[in-house]
Amino acid sequence: MELLTIIQLCAFLLLTGYVFYLFYHIMYSRYSFIKLGKEESLKPEYKQRFKQIAVNMFGHKTLLKDKKSGIMHLVMFYGFILIQFGAIDLVGKGLVPGWHLPLGSFYPIFVFIQEITVLLVLLATGYAFYRRYVEKLARLKRGWKAGIVILLLSSLMLSIILAGGLEMIWKGHEVNALQPVSSLFVLAFSWLGSNVAGVLFYVLWWIHLLILYTFLIYVPQSKHAHLFFAPINVFIRKLGVPGKLKKIDLEDENAESFGAGKIEDFTQNQLVDLYACVECGRCTSVCPAASTGKMLSPMHLITNMRDHLTNKGAAITSRTPWMPAFAFGGTTANELAVATETELDTPLVGEVVTEQELWACTSCRNCEEVCPVANEHVDKIMDMRRYLVLTEGSLPAEAARALNNIERQGNPWGLNRLDRKNWIDQMDDDNKVVEVQNTESFEYLFYVGSMGSYDKRCQKISEAFVEIMNKAGISFAVLGNEEKNSGDTARRLGNEYLYQMLAEENVELFKNYNVKKIVTIDPHAFHTFKNEYQDFGLPEDVEVYHHSQLISKWIEEGRIQPNKSMMDKITYHDPCYLGRHNNEYEAPRQALSAIPGVELVEMERSGSNSMCCGAGGGMMWMEETEGTRVNTERTEQALKTKPDLIATGCPYCLTMVDDGLKAKDEEKVQARDIAEIIAESLER
Structure with missing residues (x-):
């Protein structure tokens, strides 16, 4: 028997050494491939990074957005961790007869936890199989590669159960409540006898080991490499503002591209x-x-x-x-x-x-x-x-045209830059709009943006917000024809050179007029001013607001009071650059909810999962030539709530939803910016 034990130990050591050599080679190869990229310094901020690990890896925060698969993965994740201790226990028993984990009186409880964990993981793998191959969830791949880990994990669990039952028969252990699953096996196969059970135990022991090692070698070469790389990725992820793009050093003479x-x-x-x-x-x-x-x-x-x-x-x-x-x-x-x-x-x-x-x-x-x-x-x-x-020097013709127009006239249409302030002349005499002067002090600079200045429909947003500011007694000014494009469109379309030129000019303009607070109706300008202009010299003490934030604040402070009842059902569309890029979801809803009689209803996709209107990333200025239009799809989602009004907080979104309503021949439902809705609700 000792000879067999020595042979088994030698075979185990040789196999283990070979497997770990293969694993090291695989992981080092991928490490070598990653090292081909450019080095990037990692901001320490370890407290926040470890919090990300705790929340997203151990807490499964993002995974649990899909409750079913989240719970399934949670069981697999923690189950797999616990089972590793069981694997050590089982391997030790096969190498040293009579050995088990030195847990003292806690060992029987550990065995019980292990058996329940194995059962739960088996149920989870069964559900994973169902989701992929029976329910056929559209987002999941089907094929042998996608299912091999389910097979390996299930086989690993079964080998643990079978080995546990065979050990009980082999050692003559009685069935007991602390080994419920293995005991069922004993009751069914007690006729095997001690010697046969002992031989089969070692057969199962080797099967378990081979499955475990196959898993170890296969995983880093498959999509399941995330087991090793995901924790690293979560730890080193970019912290700070989501969606902030890095500044390119265009003066770098050594750059080949x-x-x-x-x-x-x-x-x-x-x-x-x-x-x-x-x-x-x-x-x-x-x-x-x-x-x-x-x-x-x-x-x-x-x-x-x-x-x-x-x-x-x-x-x-x-x-x-x-x-x-x-x-x-x-x-x-x-x-x-x-x-x-x-x-x-x-x-x-x-x-x-x-x-x-x-x-x-x-x-x-x-x-x-x-x-x-x-x-x-x-x-x-x-x-x-x-x-x-x-x-x-390659980009779609429509995008190139928009960028050329921005460069020449400061707006994507190529309209005369001196017509930028013409919208002011359309305002009622009651609504005062002051153009900024060097000698004049003001609290807020209202950055109107190209859409709010030139687009006939979006000019109404500018007018409504001016009306709100005047009623709230806010000291504000506009740049008039001095106002320049924010550059967001240029940056998202890839023209970093044009963006940097506009950013530097705007920063200089803001400094010249000693701007301390900026408010805009455009979430794209809001995002780039608030989060990206600091790379180009905008002082950190300059406060940047989206108009919905200030409207909500002024209502709360009592500066304005929506008194006029509006018996409307309103659904609100979250702009991507206000929501997911800047985590502002509540201010627009709080403002709308303050209107008497309003019923605010949510679309199926809202908040952080809101669907894009289709205009971001410079797509506002490009034609969609494939599939259906994004704005039409989003408008259909809004119409499912049977609203009277579709509220937006972005001139781009308003334009896209408006176009979507026209495409659906929907005349009863209107799309309006929150500034327009709030302005209408104020007593004149």
């Missing part, structure tokens, strides 16, 4: 995203482009980039990414040389990721909001757009 044209142009932190992806499809299921038939799928964007990084990384580093090589077709030196030549010639932008995909993104960040592993899709798309525009 701007933006990301090669996989190596991304930062190492961005490349960790690629291996952290779990391919759950949540991002694609909420993407406005994907859901309306566009080519873009955020999940496939990430997985295609991941595969490209793996192949190109293998070519550059001469490391095979797949182990054991024979199981994946092998990689000879000649094959590697061919792969090197092929992969190095494969362009990232245009082939791995098509221009069609890049120009379909509305930068709404819904994909990032639902991603359980903290992937950031939008900044990668924006970096590739920057490469197309700044390095290749």
